Amino acid sequence: MAAVSSQALQNARLLSCPQASPLLSRPRSVEAQQQHSRKLSRVCVRATKAVVSAPAQEPAPLESKKTYLRLVQLTDDTFSLRDQSLERLKFEVEYGLKAGTTDNSYIIKGQSCTALIDVPDQTFTKGHVDALAQAISMESLKYLVLGHISPKRLQTLIAIGDAIPENALPLQVYCSNPAAVQLTSSLPEEYKAKVLSINVVKSGETLDLGNGHELQFILTPTPRWPDGMCTYDPSSQLLFTQKLFSAHICTDTDFDVGGWEVFGEHWRFFYECMLGPVSKQADAALRKLPIVAQFSPPSYAGKAGVDVIKADIQYVLSGLLSPLNLSIGASAVLAKTTTDSNKELVVSAMCPLHGPIVRSSVTELVREYRAWTQEKIKQIDDGLIAVIYASAYGNTAALAQAISRGISRAGLGVESLNTEDCGIEEVSALVRRSNAFVIGSPTLAGHMPTPIQNALGAILSDTTARTKPCGVFGSFGWSGEAVDEMEQKLKDAGFSFAFPAIRCKFKPTEATLQTCEESGTDIAQTVKRAKLKTKESVAQQYVLASSVEQAAGRVVGALCVLSARNGDAESAMLASWVSQASFLPPGLTVAVAKERAVESLVLPGASFVLNVLGQGKSSAISRQLLKPFKPGEPRFGALETKEASNGGKILTDAIAWLECTVQSRMEAGDHWLLYAVVENGELQDAKSLTAVHHRKTGSRY
Template identity: 45%
Template sequence: MTFLPRDVQLYAMAAGTTVLRCRSWNRLRFEIEYALERGTTANSYLIQGDRTALIDPPGESFNEVFLAALERHIDLYQLNYIILGHINPNRVETLKILLKRLPEVTVVCSNPAALALRDLLPDASPRLRVIRSGEDSLDLGQGHHLTFELIPTPRYPGGLSTFDPYSRVLYTDKFFGAHRCDESVFDLSWTDLLEDRRYYFDCLFAASTRQVQGALGRLAALSFQIIAPGHGPVVRYSPHELFQSYRDWSEAQTAQDLSVALIYASAYGNTATIAQALARGITKSGVAVEAINAEQASPDDIKEAVENSAGFLMGSPTLGGHAPTPMQTALGIVLSTASKAQPAGVFGSFGWSGEAIDLLESKLKDGGYSLAFEPIRVKFKPTDVTLKYCEEVGTDFAQGLKKAKRAKQPRTPASAVEQAVGRIVGALCIVTARQGEVSSAMLASWVSQASFTPPGFTVAVAKDRAIESLLYPGSSFVLNILAEGRHLGPMKHFLKPFAPGEDRFADLEIDVAENGAPILAEAIAYLECTVAQRMECGDHWLVYATVEAGRVLDGNAKTAIHHRRTGTHY
């Protein structure tokens, strides 16, 4: 991968208001919401009246370019307020520089963010202005009378939105963003951005729909015309469509009939990153997640989430050889609340030891609970491979819950419609893909040619397939077409259950295509493809791909065809 230099794009977006878009054209960090690898922007905003406020300075990655651009635009000593939509150790490094250079500046944030800042940056305490309710406001003069709404989530308990009624701009930090870097300051095309926004929501907010719906209810009362998020383009042309989409996506999660309680604490964000990857794997499988930040949640919240769940996961960092006190408290609540029939899981990050993970594992096992997977132990920060592994663990966990539910339900004979749908046949193929160190594959039978020019076809991919996250527009893969009479070996190999992170190609004879994806030696033909579009179709994604190259390996063989009795199964 070629790493491009980072830069800052400035634009006067509203009256007295400038956006500073710190741009990274490459993947910013190893967190699952960046996995589409389309770059990102870290957006900061300047509001200038009689006094000046800076909203959401970027993290440490952009320190140098951001501060240089800011000083070119204004005299730093004009800065009176720094407003924080959330706080984390990465953003603290930038804040530290600004506070050192501006001894009179006031930091405006929520109470949870203020508590975190007192630990991360004790010198900031005397300069904090804490927003405790929607009634607080800040008058910058010249019409810019800012109001605030608290928008906490388990991942970002200090979430704070800012509204400027004069310019009618709503600053939402993590809400309504997208990790995508380009030249467009504004959302020029709703459809072009929809996939990025949906993926961003699914990664960051699908496990926090209760809090998201509460935040949407508070923000709906504001007469905004522009949404200014922390990442991606400023939402000028489709703010109400995006707002409604968040409602629709949240309601789709709350409508699921199975849920998982995901309880964790995170000292430096690493355990939260693991939790987020697990949640992504669970929610993509059609099971809801109730994320619980043990450091912020009440005992009643934890108890209710566990009682309403079909299973639970617990994650903790190790601090000084121990689990943080909130996690020990949460563990006690779980042990006294959860049914022994509920499957469980343990995960966590650590620096030099992992005693907290050992504690969770031993206490749950001693309490008679069954762990659905080996505890996930991540030293320091998770890698791209680790995140993919965690996503697959989450998917397996969700599939286990769904399988257990189906086992309790009586079987009904296939209807006439289901039998008729089953008569639709398709070629048996193996889809293979590789991105960096991550590879995957699946057996596919719902494959059909879709276009002559360019040559293209569609393939249906179940949402809970591990390979699904490697098949977004712009991604490459290979379609390996199997031979009639020689398809049973590859079919059985790729139908067997793979453990999370297991090499799908072990013991197979393969070659490597120009796009990096594996070619199976047993294929009678292969196509090198690029995903052009995706369409959501119930429990599947319909992927339309164009063919870049291909070859027939055995011209005498016939394509294997898959016949079914009913349309309810592959």
């Protein structure tokens, strides 16, 4: 670990005594808060993260990457420690935009004690504890509130406990029951007895820190985060949202400056990866959080008489106060006098575990979360696929997450179920409701863990489940018996498989996650094809295209092959919806269907190669690209290719090729519309004309 500079330590000491530090005067606007944060960032701790050994089942160590820590003042007595990395730290699908990440924790100074909300990943342990010890007196740290805990965060928790003087122990931990179970089963006995006092909380319970900080706890569990718990501080009106409203992005600002234009894609991507597969549980969590931004226009619904007059006054005040961009502390005081908060959670800012502190986009982000959730719930009507799993170190959960995203991309509903947190009855009920299912397991001591054995037994005993397509997957350290066991038992019982079994040794790579996404899409397409075999659907196939559809089909584009690579994952597709979009810089647009395997490789910032096909030279290439592929199967087969400088494949039989970088993408119904800038290219055949694709209808390719 690189040494912390003496100047950084001196400024951190000043933080614990605000009166002595001119940097910590309370900012009076959002812009002032950003300038204030940037001043603090100049004295931030810069360190190289410690190399931490993985658990015994997964011996590969984490790579060493440069990380940063920023200390941000939110109010007079509330601060955030933001551990930051400009690079992607993990291979989970949720980090797919490769925009870095932050791991945020929060400090609240009460009357005579200090509370810490959440702890970061083990990647940041050393620098985080050093900075915390300089920011506060460790003797004053009495409370630790855990909105989320995982095995990778336990090392930081232990290090914080070790840094507290013995006379100040034990540290009072407030968390949900699943978090308490994990702490009890994972931490050393002598550590628990000496260092921690675990308090299991229920929704609505409070913790009084003094100085008005009476923290309110709201349980918001989901299958991926059964321990989920949000914390609300009515004094500052800050809502600490754990994983909800997070984004994996690292910028030079601590708040959501730039709003939806800067962070919208990242908020949406995190939601799609982490909450889309558990839409019903996400909906339940959102219903517990009736969030309203400070100075929001009031609702007149159900009001009459004096209440209407109060709402009118509130409407005028909201219009006057909202443009002032007051500091969080000042706005909290004013909001209490101008807002009827009996049934609402009035929020000055949302403080998630990852990404920016959300202040200017509170209303918009909450609204979009609710809209996305309802959209996912509606997809269940078109078909539901169950993703059932257990995970020892998070690797099998990462595979389940990638499969779920592939299902969702194909437009079907998905419900994810962690067997460690549910009973057999819940597994049976989900499989009965589903049109298909996949089941995943780690291998522990050469076998499936007990929760998966029980879940598989329930599935095998359900005769109706045998008519449904299925799939199996799992991760392992030295051997993968669990995957083989699941596959064989299902085969022996007569189940049909929608994709080959997925086996992942140690941590998933880009290629493994790509295979999982394609497998999820494949099982979704299997369900869709089964639905199309109904008499009603068959009849609909023979309905003549409308005049509008026939007219739309006359819009033609160049016939091309798009090739993209990301690490060891690569894919390609035949593209005919291609058009030039700009001269300076030279740019083009490409439409990519959401269920395409290549979709996850052409996110903003990614590179690809566009091969332009020629008349009379496209038949063999088209036949190769249009045939069905198994998940992860190479797309080009025997076609002659060479590698481009950006990793994509150049077809030697193409008449031209272009190396492109995705600048942005827009959601366009069932497609994504990419805008990409051309970085390099070559005309390989000047004599041939471009091949075009003629269609009779605009309702299909």
